[in-house]
Amino acid sequence: MRRAELVTAVVLAALSIYFMWKSAELEIGWIEDEGPGGGAWPFWLAAIMLACCGWTIVNWIRRTTPASDSDLPFMDGYARKMFLLVGGGVTAMVALVHIVGMYGSLLVFLIYYIRFLGQHSWVTTLTIALITPVATFFFFDIAMTMDLPKGYLEPLFLPLYAIFL
Amino acid sequence: MEIFQHLMGGFLIAFEPLNLGLVILGVVLGLFIGAMPGLGSVNGVAILLPVTFLVPPTSAIIFLAAIYYGAMYGGAISSIMLGIPGASTAVATTFDGRPLALSGNADKALIAAAVASFFGGTVSILLFTGFAPVLASIALDFGDFEIFALMLLAFATFIGLGGDDIPKTIFSICIGMVFSAVGFDIISGEPRLVFLDLPGFSRPINFLVLAIGIYGIGEMLWTIETTRGSPTMSKAVLSVERVLSNLRELLSTWKTAVMASFLGYFVGILPAAGATPGSLMAYGVAKLTSKDPSKFGKGEVAGVVAPEAANNAASTGSMLPMLTLGIPGSPTTAILLGGMVIWGLTPGPRLFVEQEEFVWGLIASLYAANLFAVLINIGFIPLFLWVLKTPFTILAPMIFVLCLVGGFAPTRSLHDIWLMLIFGIGGYLLRKLDYPLAPAVLAIVLGPIAEPALRQSLLISDGSFAPFFTRPIAGPITIIALLLILLPVFKYGYQRIKGRGETQ
Numbered sequence: 001m002r003r004a005e006l007v008t009a010v011v012l013a014a015l016s017i018y019f020m021w022k023s024a025e026l027e028i029g030w031i032e033d034e035g036p037g038g039g040a041w042p043f044w045l046a047a048i049m050l051a052c053c054g055w056t057i058v059n060w061i062r063r064t065t066p067a068s069d070s071d072l073p074f075m076d077g078y079a080r081k082m083f084l085l086v087g088g089g090v091t092a093m094v095a096l097v098h099i100v101g102m103y104g105s106l107l108v109f110l111i112y113y114i115r116f117l118g119q120h121s122w123v124t125t126l127t128i129a130l131i132t133p134v135a136t137f138f139f140f141d142i143a144m145t146m147d148l149p150k151g152y153l154e155p156l157f158l159p160l161y162a163i164f165l
Numbered sequence: 166m167e168i169f170q171h172l173m174g175g176f177l178i179a180f181e182p183l184n185l186g187l188v189i190l191g192v193v194l195g196l197f198i199g200a201m202p203g204l205g206s207v208n209g210v211a212i213l214l215p216v217t218f219l220v221p222p223t224s225a226i227i228f229l230a231a232i233y234y235g236a237m238y239g240g241a242i243s244s245i246m247l248g249i250p251g252a253s254t255a256v257a258t259t260f261d262g263r264p265l266a267l268s269g270n271a272d273k274a275l276i277a278a279a280v281a282s283f284f285g286g287t288v289s290i291l292l293f294t295g296f297a298p299v300l301a302s303i304a305l306d307f308g309d310f311e312i313f314a315l316m317l318l319a320f321a322t323f324i325g326l327g328g329d330d331i332p333k334t335i336f337s338i339c340i341g342m343v344f345s346a347v348g349f350d351i352i353s354g355e356p357r358l359v360f361l362d363l364p365g366f367s368r369p370i371n372f373l374v375l376a377i378g379i380y381g382i383g384e385m386l387w388t389i390e391t392t393r394g395s396p397t398m399s400k401a402v403l404s405v406e407r408v409l410s411n412l413r414e415l416l417s418t419w420k421t422a423v424m425a426s427f428l429g430y431f432v433g434i435l436p437a438a439g440a441t442p443g444s445l446m447a448y449g450v451a452k453l454t455s456k457d458p459s460k461f462g463k464g465e466v467a468g469v470v471a472p473e474a475a476n477n478a479a480s481t482g483s484m485l486p487m488l489t490l491g492i493p494g495s496p497t498t499a500i501l502l503g504g505m506v507i508w509g510l511t512p513g514p515r516l517f518v519e520q521e522e523f524v525w526g527l528i529a530s531l532y533a534a535n536l537f538a539v540l541i542n543i544g545f546i547p548l549f550l551w552v553l554k555t556p557f558t559i560l561a562p563m564i565f566v567l568c569l570v571g572g573f574a575p576t577r578s579l580h581d582i583w584l585m586l587i588f589g590i591g592g593y594l595l596r597k598l599d600y601p602l603a604p605a606v607l608a609i610v611l612g613p614i615a616e617p618a619l620r621q622s623l624l625i626s627d628g629s630f631a632p633f634f635t636r637p638i639a640g641p642i643t644i645i646a647l648l649l650i651l652l653p654v655f656k657y658g659y660q661r662i663k664g665r666g667e668t669q
Contacts, residue, residue: 012336023346098579
C-alpha cells in the first residue's frame with residue numbers, strides 16, 4: 001500500500017505537469033480587454049493538482065495517511081486475480097466492439113462472465129446472453145433509432161432493418 | 166396561493182399516463198438498484214440516464230427522480246437483510262437494522278424503514294414546495310460573482326465536511342474541472358487540451374463518460390473485490406397482523422422522525438453534502454437525544470427510523486439548490502443537472518420562469534413517487550428479498566453491459582467508451598488509495614458553469630478578486646466557503662494544541 005501511494009502520487013504529479021504544459025499552448029496570462037487567456041483556467045487547476053500531489057508525498061514521508069502507513073499489499077492475490085479477470089474481460093469487450101460490433105461483443109462477454117467466471121449452467125448463460133443483445137437492439141436501434149456499431153456483423157442486420165425500420 | 170396553482174398544474178403533468186408509468190417504473194427500478202449491495206441512486210441514475218433520451222425532458226427527469234427516490238427506500242433492504250449497506254446513504258441503517266434482523270425482527274426493521282422514508286420524504290417535499298419558488302426568485306438576481314461564489318461553496322463543502330483526505334479531495338475537484346475544460350476554449354473557441362492530439366479530445370468530455378466510468382465500471386470492480394463470497398441473508402416473517410402491530414409501535418418514534426426529516430432536508434440543501442452525511446448525522450442526533458442511548462446499535466427501532474427519514478429528506482433537499490441555483494446538492498443531483506444540459510435546458514433560477522412545466526411536473530411527481538415507493542416497498546417486500554438472491558455473477562456482467570451501451574449512447578463515439586473504461590479502472594485504483602471520486606464528478610458538471618462565471622467576473626472587475634468579498638450576496642458566500650476550506654486546518658491546529666496540553 002505504501003509503495004502504491006507514492007507511485008500513484010508521482011504518476012498523478014507527472015499527469016498534472018502534462019496538463020499544465022498542454023494548457024500553456026494557449027495564453028495563460030491576462031489579455032487586455034479580454035480577461036484571463038483561454039489556458040489560464042486549466043493551467044492553474046493543474047498547478048493546484050501538482051501542489052496536492054506534493055502534499056500527498058509530504059504526508060507519505062511523514063506517514064500521516066492510512067495508505068502511507070500500511071504494510072498491507074495494494075492488491076492481494078484474490079483482488080489481483082479478480083481485477084485481471086473482470087477488468088481484462090471488460091477491456092476485451094470494448095476492444096471487440098471494433099471487430100464484431102456492440103451486439104456481438106455483449107454476447108461474447110456475457111457468455112465469458114456468466115458461464116466461465118460465474119459458473120452458471122449453460123441454460124442460464126445462453127438465456128441471458130441471447131436476450132440481452134436482442135432487447136438492446138430493439139431499444140437502441142429500433143425504438144431510439146440510434147445506430148450502435150455493428151463491426152463486421154453489419155450484413156447480418158440488414159434483414160432486421162428491412163423488417164423493423 | 167400561486168404555489169398551489171402551480172402545484173395543481175404540476176399534478177396534471179405528473180399524472181399523464183406516460184409520466185405516471187415512468188414514476189412507477191422508476192420507483193421499482195430504484196428500489197431494486199438501492200437494494201442491491203454496492204449500487205445506489207447515483208449508480209442507477211448515471212447508468213440509466215442515456216436511456217431517457219427516448220422521452221421528453223420532463224418525463225426523463227420524473228423517471229430519474231423516481232429512481233433516486235426508490236433507491237433511498239431500497240438501500241435499507243440490504244442494510245437490514247444482509248448487513249451490507251445497499252448504498253452509502255443506507256450505511257447508518259445497518260447499525261440498528263442488522264441487529265433487529267438478527268434477533269428475528271427483520272419485518273419490524275423493514276417496515277420502520279419504509280414508513281420513516283415515507284415520512285421523511287413527505288415532510289421534505291412540503292418544505293421543498295414552499296422554499297423552492299422563493300429561493301429561485303432571489304437567485305434570479307445572481308450575477309457571475311454570486312454564481313462562482315456558490316461553486317466555491319459547493320467544493321468547499323467537500324473539503325471542509327467531506328471527511329476525506331484533503332489534498333486528495335482537492336486533487337479530485339481540480340482534475341474533474343480540467344476534464345471539463347477539454348476540447349476548446351468556450352470564450353475564444355480555440356482548441357484546448359487536445360490530449361495526444363487525438364480527434365476524440367477535440368470536443369468536450371461528456372460528464373456521463375466520467376460518471377458511468379466511476380459509478381458503473383469502477384464501482385463494480387470495487388464491489389467485486391470487497392464483497393468476497395456471498396453474504397448470509399436473515400429471515401423475515403411477514404403477516405398482516407405483524408405489520409399492523411409494527412406500525413402501532415412505530416408511532417412512538419414520531420419525534421425522531423420529525424427531527425431526522427428536518428435535519429436531513431437542511432443537510433441535503435448544503436451544496437455537495439447529500440444524503441449520506443444527512444443520515445449519519447440524524448442517527449447521531451437520535452442517539453444523543455434518546456432517553457436510553459445504550460439501546461442504539463443493539464436493535465433500536467428509532468435507530469432505523471432516523472437515518473431512513475433523513476436520507477429521503479436529504480435527497481429532496483439536494484434537489485433544491487439543483488433546481489433553483491443550478492448547483493447540485495449531491496453526486497446524484499450533479500448527474501441530473503448534467504442531464505438537464507443534455508436535454509437542452511439551462512439549469513438555474515430561470516427554469517422556474519421559462520420551464521414551469523418541467524419544474525412543477527418534477528415537484529408534483531415527487532409526491533407521487535413517494536407514495537408509490539412506500540406502497541410498492543411494503544407490498545412487495547417478499548419480491549425484493551427474492552431479487553436480493555440474484556447471484557452477483559449475473560448482475561455484474563449485466564451492469565457492465567449497461568455501462569458499455571450507456572457510455573456509447575450520449576456521444577455515439579467509440580473514443581468515449583475507451584475513455585470510460587480508463588476512468589473506471591483508474592477510479593477503482595485511486596479509490597483503493599482513499600482518493601474521493603464524487604468531487605470529480607461534481608466538478609466535471611460544474612466546470613463549464615464555473616469557468617465562464619470566473620472569467621466574466623474578472624473581466625468586469627479588471628482582474629481584481631475584491632468583489633467576491635465585497636458584494637452583498639457573493640461576499641458572505643465566499644467567506645463561508647473559505648472558512649469551510651480552512652476548517653480542517655483549524656481542527657488540526659486545535660488537536661495539536663490539545664495534544665500538547667495532554668502530554669504536558
